[in-house]
Amino acid sequence: AQRVTQPEKLLSVFKGAPVELKCNYSYSGSPELFWYVQYSRQRLQLLLRHISRESIKGFTADLNKGETSFHLKKPFAQEEDSAMYYCAFPKRGLDSNYQLIWGAGTKLIIKP
């Protein structure tokens, strides 16, 4: 079954420390992958996507097909990075439209 696994429900690191939020996927092809973020009292929004290969707010994510992973990384965490992070990939629906398969999310807390 197609599945996204985020093994950590909660990750707490100190400001300035490196951050890695884990995401593993179960999919037979080469999926497009997304990271979404939800800051406190804000709406869920796209953080970055694999196809763009860009760095947003200092975060990067590399697709590792061998390990079927798409971990989110940042070398130096900042307090404003505290948020809920979701990994997701698109699944083709019945009508060829796409919906997202979501991980359970990881709550990141950056300690001062």
Place this chain on the structure above:
Amino acid sequence: ETGVTQTPRHLVMGMTNKKSLKCEQHLGHNAMYWYKQSAKKPLELMFVYNFKEQTENNSVPSRFSPECPNSSHLFLHLHTLQPEDSALYLCASSQGGEYETQYFGPGTRLLVL
């Protein structure tokens, strides 16, 4: 207003009430989604609409009834809900393609007493 809007932002209802949640997108998207976000569960996709046609219903109880009168508006009609239905209900829209971003509304915080 731009983006995806949802009303009301907060709703308290009894188990015998009937209420409706409204979502509107101003992005010209053709796909719209209802999600349920609970504190103790992952984000749950409830319904998907593409060009006003419902394409997914992820085993949602019949006390939740969606309606999509046009590509810009999506409703979720609520009837005889249970306390465990208390959650944040999120609406999202996208162009529906594999690489398309989903844009989310702020959500409706629902409390069922």
